[in-house]
Structure formats: C-alpha cells, structure tokens
Amino acid sequence: MYLFHRTSPTPLSLQLFCSYVFLGFLSAADNLMYAYAYAYLPASTAALLASSSLAFSALFGFWIVNNKLNASVINAIVIITAAMTIIALDSDSDRYPYVSNSQYIWGFVWDILGSALHGLIFAFSEWVFKKFLGRRSFHVVLEQQVMVSFCAFLFTTIGVIINKDFQGITSEAKTFKGGVTAYNLVLIWSVITFQLGVLGATGILFLASTVMAGVLNAVRVPVTSIAAVILLNDPMSGFKILSLVITFWGFASYIYGTSTGSKLP
Secondary structure (H helix, E strand, C coil), rough: CHHHCCCCCCCCCCHHHHHHHHHHHHHHHHHHHHHHHHHHHHHHHHHHCCCCCHHHHHHHHHHCCCCCCCHHHHHHHHEEEEEHHHHCCCHHHHCCCCHHHHHHHHHHHHHHHHHHHHHHHHHHHHHHHHHHHHHCCCCHHHHHHHHHHHHHHHHHHHHHHHHHHHHHHHHHCCCCCCCCCHHHHHHHHHHHHHHHHHHHHHHHHHHHCCHHHHHHCCHHHHHHHHHHHHHCCCCCCCHHHHHHHHHHHHHHHHHHHHHHHHHHH
C-alpha cells in the first residue's frame, strides 16, 4: 500500500498510540456488550434495538466532531426511539423460554449500551482522522483499522485467558450442531466478515462523517431482522413488524432530508 501510493507510514506519536489503545478498548467492550445482548435476545430484536446506534452516532458526532444536526436527523432520532419503545412494550412475545426476566432486561440494557458505545467509537474514530491522520490517502484507513483491531484483539484475548474461555471454546465446538468443522468455519467467516464491516465503516468515516457511518450501519437492521426470522425461526410479532416499519421510516426520512438539504443552494 505504501509503495503503491508512494507514501510513508503515519508517525506513531504518543497521543496517536493512546488513541488507538482507547479505541481498541472501546471496541472490545462494545463487542462484549453485543455478545451478551445476542445471548439473551432474539437476533431480530437485538438488531432492531441496535438501530439506536444511529441516534447515538448523530449525537456524539455533533458533540465531538461538529457534525451537522439538522431537522431530518432529529426526526430520525425521535422515530427510532419510538420504535425501541414499541419493542419494550412487546417484551413478552419473543423471549426465549430459557431466558429469565432479568436476563431479558439485561439483554435490552447491554444492547442499548453497546449501541451508544458504537456511536462513540464512530465519532472518536473520525476525530482521530481529523486530529492526527488527516485525509491524505486511503492507507490511513488501513492504519487505523489494523492498530485498533490489534488493540481490541489484545484486550479480548486477556479477558478470554482470565475467564478460561479457551477451554470452553473447545468443548463448545464438540457439541456444536454442525460439528467441529462447521464451528471452525463459523469462527473464520465471522472474523472475515467482521473485519470487512470494520473496514467499510472506517472508510465511510474517512470519506464522509460519523452520521453517515451511523446511517449505513443501521441499514443492516431490516436485513438482519428478516434473515433472523427466515434462517433462525425468530418470533416476529405484530409489534415487532410495526417497529421494523417505523425504524425503516426513520432511516428513509433521514436519507431523504439529508439528500434534499444538500441540493439546496
């Protein structure tokens, strides 16, 4: 990459190194929160709740990197918040039998906290571009992704070792429904697709803004919800369908308001 663009690596100052470490810690914590959320909630419900990351991305983007907060953004925040409320009111319809009331509530809490942290990560990542890396060439996107992912990997590995989860992974693979090979393939493809998603989000932060990254991240909600119903037989109540429609409406109103606003002189 450096030879192709005829450029050199960004000097790793103490501030930039601390920023990478901080982002890596936030990323590890964010993944842990989402892991607990998906352990206690159906995938479709967890995905709908995760759409609140758009609201947090807009707010943190406004506070940290001065992204514009116009009427379309505020409208989307209100609509998506209403969709989250509908899901909360319909909590008894989709709870798995083996999940207790307290676990289900904690699933909500971890999902919302993870979404808030996701918005903070987007805003702080854009701040790193503005403050240290600049927007000289796309190689700075790969620099940030590699460093942040490596720091997140270290924090996660430390937690796994302390909690002795490597032994649990071995036993879990043996009892996996598709067998050990299928289990390993799930892990491999999870790593690949996750890194592709991180690369895409970081690229959007480089090319556009925190709010745009939040919008594109939230677009996956209807896809995830529908796929969870088809592939995982997730329960889909009338309230959840209404929440999905309202969430999609919030995305559409934001995109329409932003696109028409950008065309005004």
